[in-house]
Amino acid sequence: MPFQQEFAAKLRAAGVVGAGGAGFPAYVKAGGRAELVLVNAAECEPLLKKDQKLLELHAEKVFDGLELMMKAVGATTGVFGIKRKHEKLVKRLEEIARTRRNISVGPMGDYYPAGDEQCLVAELTGRIVPAGGIPLDVGCVVSNVETLYNAARAGETPVVEKWITVAGAVKKPATFKVPIGVTYAEAVELCGGSTVKDPVGIDGGPMMGKVIPDFSTIINRSSGGLIVLPKDHPLIQKKAQPRAVFSRIGKSACDQCSFCTEFCPRYLLGHQVQPHRVMRSLLFSGGPEKKLHSEYALACCECSLCSLYACPEGLHPREACVAAKGDLREAKVGLKNSSLAGRSSNQAHPLRDFRKVPVSRLVKRLGLEDYLKDAPYEDFRYRPGSVRIQLSQHIGASCSPAVKEGQRVRRGDIVGDLPADKLGCPVHASVDGVVTRVNHLYVEIKAD
Ligand code: SF4
Ligand code: SF4
Known part of the structure; x- marks a missing residue:
């Protein structure tokens, strides 16, 4: 099988989707033709740090993912779009880039929304994606850091973990990975709990994230993180206006x-x-x-x-x-x-x-200065009691359950799937255990 089809098939089977929030299936991008692959490491949402921390720990793997994507789409050039304020990391990426072919680092300013796909393309290439178009229209594929990390591992493991940052009003803001299917409540507990009486969460970054009704929201493949704020914080008030x-x-x-x-x-x-x-x-x-x-x-x-x-x-x-x-x-x-x-x-x-708009000014405008802290990587190795694997974790068609209640599953087994002609990827068990509930929204697994 030609490399492009083989790689795209691996991405689909492993459930690799845009991990920066969009959830677009990566196999579709890998099936196109482009001159350039751009790595979106801009991470411009204030307080979120998961791409930065992932790169600090696994930069080589992300380069591997980039090279695979470049080979699949026939790209001659790969560029890392990262903010130059991450001096040490930029230096490290430049060092690795020197050992790879046709890959460079494109340091960017610290403004918002540098990570918007179309702004990133303009910044790194000078090309303008037409209104309503996609980067492919100007010869580019844009992939998020974690997406490429998952792409590099697609032959070894499906996507069963998610990198997230939990920041804001929590005792110890942190960046970590959790099994897909745990709740934000569990993630907040891992960070020592909330520091305020009436905490409210924003699923995603402060700018584009949504206020969630409670912390029972399930973490899936495209979750980016959680910002915890007091209920009366102006940002929560503003976002919650009907x-x-x-x-x-x-x-x-x-x-x-x-x-x-x-x-x-x-x-x-x-x-x-x-x-x-x-x-x-x-x-x-x-x-x-x-x-x-x-x-x-x-x-x-x-x-x-x-x-x-x-x-x-x-x-x-x-x-x-x-x-x-x-x-x-x-x-x-x-x-x-x-x-x-x-x-x-x-x-x-x-x-x-x-x-x-400089991010520093934006942080002030959002009233988030008090929460501007590091969210270091923590290796929690969290083992949940149960998980709920959502059947729709990506743009496209929802999966149908592929397991029955009472069935034993292993971490990595497919628990939801969809026909090959539908846009989307299968979903997998993130723990070993027994299926306790199946409905049209999720598959619940009680962990061993
Ligand atoms: S949210 Fe406002 S600023 Fe952003 S693209 Fe839409 S109209 Fe423009
Ligand atoms: S008042 Fe606000 S919404 Fe109205 S035009 Fe000015 S910036 Fe836009």
Whole structure:
């Protein structure tokens, strides 16, 4: 079998998906053709450190994954996109790069959202991914650090562990790996528990992560980490605003200053994303419960910079964009059939470099200075009592259960699978044990 197909098949069988939050199956990327493979090690969400720590411990393995991906897609060049503030790590990566062929390190500034796929491509190559497009459109494949680490190990082990950072209001912020299928509550306990009375979690980074109702949320292949904050923290309050409230406030308080647009990283790439126009459309929608149909939301990547940094009135342009995208989806309008199709310039804004938002300033704006601590790697070797393996842990179709209640399974066994013609990968047991529950959402395994 040609190497590309063999490697893609290994990635699928091992359940390798985008580990940076997206959960896109890696075998699809490995099946394309590209000149460049870019490693997304920018990790620009404040407080999250899992890519950095993983690279400190397993850089060689990540290089192996990069080389395999380069070979699969026929790329002549590989570039590590990492922030130059990680001086020691950058030096170490440069040392390793000298021992590999056609791989270099591309140090980046410490701004947000440097890790946005399209910003990363622009930063490292000068190429602009067209609005609504993917990096492959400009000859690039972008892979996250942990994804490439998992790709390098795909022949040896399926993905049954997840690297995460737990930071914020916990006794000992840390970065560690846990068996897939444990809860955030268990992860918080590993960090000594919360330091506040009413802790609330953000699943993912402070900018793009979602507030979770409680800590029973299950960790899966695309979880990035957890930020714990007191319930009354302004960031939690802001993120928890329901649509009816942010629409009502936005309708009356938006003065159309357009700062949200001027700072928008996708607008600065020349895409037709204009959150101030989406906010303006609130005025015409008749009421908070009415549909939003501003097409200027369609190419929004939901980075939250407009809501959590740019807007001087503390409004919710990002949430308005998300709501508008949902409403447009229902109306079957996407970028390709919208009136904005083909209207993006795909030329970076001349002021783009001057409008990058330093992470240090962002941390202050988010009120996270008190939580700006290291989250060192801890080898907890956690052995849970039970795990719940979700049947949908990736973009694409959900798996169907491949085991029955009462069945004994070994770590690495397939417990959920899907037909080969569907987008997605099988899911695996992360512990040895007995299947105690099977439903359409998960397979529960009681560990030995
Ligand atoms: S920055 Fe805020 S006030 Fe200004 S246009 Fe955007 S949403 Fe309105
Ligand atoms: S969330 Fe706001 S700043 Fe980010 S891409 Fe969307 S509109 Fe632009």
